[in-house]
Amino acid sequence: MNIIVLMKQVPEIEKVRFDPEKGRLDRSSAGATTNPFDLNALEAAVSMGPMKAEEMLRDAIARGADRAILLSDEMFAGADTLATAYTLSAAIKKIGSFDLVICGEKTVDGDTAQVGPEVAEFLNIPHVAFVEEILQVDSCSITVKARMERSSYIIRLSLPALITVTKDVNNPRLPTLRDKLRAMRTPITIWGYKDLAEVADPRYFGFEGSPTRVVKVYTPTAERRRGQMISGQPEEIAQKIVQVLLENKVL
Ligand SMILES: Cc1cc2nc3c(=O)[nH]c(=O)nc-3n(C[C@H](O)[C@H](O)[C@H](O)COP(=O)(O)OP(=O)(O)OC[C@H]3O[C@@H](n4cnc5c(N)ncnc54)[C@H](O)[C@@H]3O)c2cc1C
Numbered sequence: 001m002n003i004i005v006l007m008k009q010v011p012e013i014e015k016v017r018f019d020p021e022k023g024r025l026d027r028s029s030a031g032a033t034t035n036p037f038d039l040n041a042l043e044a045a046v047s048m049g050p051m052k053a054e055e056m057l058r059d060a061i062a063r064g065a066d067r068a069i070l071l072s073d074e075m076f077a078g079a080d081t082l083a084t085a086y087t088l089s090a091a092i093k094k095i096g097s098f099d100l101v102i103c104g105e106k107t108v109d110g111d112t113a114q115v116g117p118e119v120a121e122f123l124n125i126p127h128v129a130f131v132e133e134i135l136q137v138d139s140c141s142i143t144v145k146a147r148m149e150r151s152s153y154i155i156r157l158s159l160p161a162l163i164t165v166t167k168d169v170n171n172p173r174l175p176t177l178r179d180k181l182r183a184m185r186t187p188i189t190i191w192g193y194k195d196l197a198e199v200a201d202p203r204y205f206g207f208e209g210s211p212t213r214v215v216k217v218y219t220p221t222a223e224r225r226r227g228q229m230i231s232g233q234p235e236e237i238a239q240k241i242v243q244v245l246l247e248n249k250v251l
Pocket residue numbers: 005006007008009035037038041046047048049077078079080081082084085088102103104105106107109110111112113114115116210212213214
């Protein structure tokens with residue numbers, strides 16, 4: 001079975017700072033690591049990101065992937081989730097034959113959980129999000145248990161299909177020294193926008209292909225609760241309370 005896993009490198013979330021002027025994460029303010037949910041997804045890895053994501057893909061090979069592809073090009077920069085999904089789906093089309101695409105349920109930086117389902121739509125294949133258990137796989141279908149808000153459901157999909165997985169699906173394996181050495185020797189394929197020319201329209205890549213515009217990003221100020229002492233006779237106090245509630249449009 002050919003399995004493609006989509007993996008994203010994310011900043012170390014407890015260290016990363018926010019750039020309020022550009023309205024983006026300042027990714028240079030922290031180190032980079034593999035999105036933890038993507039380790040649960042791993043078999044063969046495809047990533048879209050800057051060249052430093054090569055490190056993450058080498059780790060993916062050490063953890064068992066046979067092949068790794070990095071999509072890196074100035075043309076891909078500034079992509080929202082739609083343009084990201086378009087680019088990743090173009091790479092999957094170029095790879096050609098596959099049975100299953102696996103994504104993490106979400107990333108710890110963007111946190112939208114949109115990319116997986118959008119990739120499935122671009123590939124015109126069935127998908128299920130938030131899979132917590134893979135129950136059965138045969139040559140033409142996969143049966144999974146997926147999480148809903150307060151319950152779970154079991155569903156069978158015909159292959160090829162896409163699933164996004166939660167951390168409950170497995171325990172990511174740790175690479176051995178031999179795996180790490182193999183990973184160092186394995187070449188990583190790098191594709192730019194020209195490599196995807198036969199399967200995609202470059203107008204839908206990167207910032208140009210992104211319909212989302214971030215209008216303003218700011219940290220909300222936390223307002224402390226204010227107290228007020230009201231004194232007097234009980235009837236007087238009740239009247240004052242009603243007045244305060246009316247002034248604050250509670251009544
Ligand atoms: C206007 C705009 C401009 C942006 N510009 C930039 C920018 O310049 N640089 C930047 O880094 N981000 C940028 N972003 C953020 C970027 O769009 C998201 O990081 C990206 O689309 C993934 O979304 P997410 O993190 O919410 O992924 P989710 O949908 O939460 O991820 C789910 C799963 O999809 C897969 N996945 C997601 N992203 C990738 C990827 N890149 N490669 C492989 N697999 C992936 C993984 O399996 C992941 O677990 C921008 C966003 C907007 C709205």
